[in-house]
């Protein structure tokens with residue numbers, strides 16, 4: 773069994789979907805821990821309901837207390853990290869401790885609509901304002917650049933002229949639900965063997 777930690781900052785719908793997927797599969801991967809930097813985030817209720825340990829580590833500690841963060845990851849024997857709506861940059865010490873073992877999902881077709889400030893609703897608003905005919909999701913390795921790591925997987929959806937940012941968001945969420953857990957499973961199996 774390979775043990776994943778999910779890092780989240782907000783609502784946590786992806787975290788919930790990933791947790792449930794691996795709870796149902798019960799095969800080679802399990803979500804062993806959720807780490808969240810925002811105390812009021814919806815992901816707490818979800819992790820608690822699903823029986824997954826969730827630990828609050830504030831931004832200041834994530835950025836400046838490598839000892840604490842690495843100690844928590846060691847304690848839970850974490851092999852691999854998934855960012856799901858995690859709003860902070862991953863600090864260097866974590867990239868070094870988990871080389872090519874941290875992946876993120878971004879709600880656009882990178883390199884379009886990525887980088888600083890491009891998160892959540894902002895992305896879908898920018899996509900609609902630019903008159904894009906399609907958008908999608910990008911699952912990528914995390915490196916020191918914002919949304920800049922090697923792309924692992926993309927999936928597209930059509931955007932119609934009458935679509936609002938909320939409509940685009942709904943389409944993107946359904947792509948995330950459909951693909952993210954399976955892609956995580958494939959990457960983990962590729963890295964560690966089945």
Ligand code: GRF
Nearest residue numbers: 783784785786857877878879
């Ligand atoms: C998702 O759209 C994800 O692509 C982005 O942030 C959003 C998180 O939503 N990185 P949730 O917290 O998983 O509900």
